Amino acid sequence: MAQIGIIGAGPAGLAAALFASQKGHDCTVFESASNPGGMAASFVVAGQRVDLGSHRLHPATEPHLLALIKQIMGDDLQIRERNGRINLRDRWVKFPLRATDLIKKLPTNVALRIAGETLTKPFRNSIETNFYESVQHRLGPTVAEEFYGPFAEKLYGVKPHQLSVEIAQRRIAATSGFDVIRKIATATRTSGRVFLYPRCGYGSISERLADAANEAGTELCFNSPITKLQAEKDSVAITSAGRIFEFEQVWSTIPSPNLLAIAKPSPPSATLEAARSLRNRAMVLVYLVIPKPQYTPFDAHYIPTTETIISRLSEPKNYRDGPDPSNQTVLCAEVPCWNGDTIWNSSPGELGGLVSEDLRTMGLPDPQHVHVELKYLPSVYPVFEHLTSEARTTTQLAAQSINRVVSFGRHGLGVPDNLHHVMRMSEHLVNSLSSDGALDTSKWDEALGSFTKHVVED
Ligand SMILES: Cc1cc2nc3c(=O)[nH]c(=O)nc-3n(C[C@H](O)[C@H](O)[C@H](O)COP(=O)(O)OP(=O)(O)OC[C@H]3O[C@@H](n4cnc5c(N)ncnc54)[C@H](O)[C@@H]3O)c2cc1C
CATH class of the missing domain: 3.90.660.20 (Protoporphyrinogen oxidase, mitochondrial; domain 2)
Known part of the structure; x- marks a missing residue:
């Protein structure tokens, strides 16, 4: 069985600790904050539990992971009906989109343009060299111009033409207007617009994961930022508050550029520069x-x-x-x-x-x-910019090639994934351990390939 040090008590680190401990591995989690959850944590404002931005558990969660979350949450996990709105051309349109509401709210000329562009997709230029072109090709110029273009600019702080096609693939599931119509048909039924949410905030999921991991034998160390990682041939030493802890493997969920910055031996300066260029x-x-x-x-x-x-x-x-x-x-x-x-x-x-x-x-x-x-x-x-796509690959390859260290989770892989995606990563990571506790790198590489197909749910 392996001795594993895990950096970060967000959902990725906690789920990995739980799954590995359940298989008999010896896990210690180091977290710089005083509580579990990372970006999926909850905290109190004026006597009320709140999250770090809008979080919900999506029904797209794989059934066995959903079953695990239901098991640890019990009755506290509620099934709720989505009730959101999008601001389009100064009008509030229901989100998820619904047929009757769209017909009422969307200006006729915009609706006609979108309908026409849905039908003419087979004749549109199919070259996709950036995010904007990708949305334009898939969903038409009107949807790109009215919704995804400005939203991407606001979220990423750069023009949508500067973003890569990859971010469109990772963030937008629909590949044509017909996919959107199918989604609208689903969301028009109440059962098609549900989500899951804990009664005391999204952070409860991570808190229960932490409890479950702890019960399975994981040691949890809060207020314990890792400031140095020394990778040797047969072990890895990590430093927190001046104390050194030695493990057979270290699994890191911190941003990959930060991991490279604290790793010894240091990666080549060109690699560090590539990592620093990622915004x-x-x-x-x-x-x-x-x-x-x-x-x-x-x-x-x-x-x-x-x-x-x-x-x-x-x-x-x-x-x-x-x-x-x-x-x-x-x-x-x-x-x-x-x-x-x-x-x-x-x-x-x-x-x-x-x-x-x-x-x-x-x-x-x-x-x-x-x-x-x-x-x-x-x-x-x-920010998936064209300009830095090579630097992104260099950074990921370097982070994955530190001896006895695995980089995973949302920041570890530099992706915009949801909680259910990072739990899936944790599960694959634990399943990539051989019976002697060593990491089967070909199995893990295969899993890494499958994570590129994750599509973010909003
Ligand atoms: C605005 C917003 C909305 C979102 N909405 C949803 C949603 O609706 N549904 C959903 O499922 N997901 C949503 N997400 C994504 C979700 O928050 C992430 O998928 C999840 O938190 C990723 O988990 P993680 O463990 O990979 O990373 P994190 O949660 O970021 O955890 C990493 C942990 O590492 C710790 N750490 C960092 N450096 C060190 C160090 N040197 N030493 C020790 N510890 C360290 C951090 O403190 C943190 O606790 C949203 C995210 C955001 C920002």
Whole structure:
């Protein structure tokens, strides 16, 4: 059996620890924060549990992983009906899209253009050299121009033409207007627009994973950032708070550029430079406390236009039937930005003001908030730029080739994946261990190939 050190107590690290411990391996998890969950954690704002942006468990989760989550969550995992809206041309359209609502809300000329472009897809230019062309080819110029183009620019901070085709493949499941029509038909039935959510916040899933891993024998070390990793021929040593811990293998879920930066022997300087060139979009989460029971009945508002700073607004209370304060609600506005830019450096008062202004501009109620809290996510969306696609490959190859070290999870592979995807990675990683505990690298390489087919659910 192997002795494994795991870096990061987000869903990827915790699921890997649980699966490996259940097979009898000896696991220790090191987490820099004081709590489990990583980006999928929950915390309290004004007495109410909230998430780091809108999170939901998607029914696309593989049945056996869903069964595991249901088992550890028990009755706390609720099945909910999605009730969101998208802002399109200053109108609020239901999301997931529904046939009758679209007919009522979409301007006739836009609807006709989209319908025409769906029928003429076989005759469209099929060359896809960037994100924009990919959306244009698959779904037509109107959908690219009105929705995906501006949304991508807002989320990634670069023009959609600068993004690679890969990000379109990873983020958009539909390959034609007919796929969208099929999705609309599904979502028009109530059963086709459900999601799963824990009554005390998304972070409960990670908290229960941590408990389950601990019960299976995993040692969990919080407030334990790893600052150095020394890979030797027969072992790997990792350093936290000046103490050195030695393992047969280390599994890392931290961003691959950070892993390369702390790894010894150091990778070649050209590799480190390639890793540093990869940009990640940051996000400030702006929480507004509102002294009334509900702001709107909707769970999330999606806002593609670049004329506002918010990309999505969620009201956590509407995601669940939970023990929330009855006389107040909290809103969470997701504001994509660059680490260190004006948004990143704005005060709670300034961002509270900007968010309220956006809400009023879009015809939503004036929040009249009484308190603002901010959370900072320094690396939230990997920016798949053409310019850095070679650097991305170099970084991944280098991170995967450190002796006795595996890099996985959302940041470890530099992908925009969901919780159910990273749990799948953890499962494949544990299944890639041979009976003597050594990693079967050909099995793991095959698994890595299968992860490129993950498509993000929103
Ligand atoms: C705005 C937003 C919305 C999302 N919506 C959804 C959704 O609806 N559904 C869904 O399933 N997923 C959603 N996701 C994705 C989900 O949050 C991720 O898939 C998940 O958190 C990835 O888990 P992970 O363990 O790979 O990484 P993380 O959760 O990032 O965990 C990595 C952990 O490593 C720790 N760490 C970093 N450096 C060190 C170090 N040096 N030493 C020790 N520890 C370290 C971090 O503190 C962190 O806890 C969303 C993400 C965002 C940002």
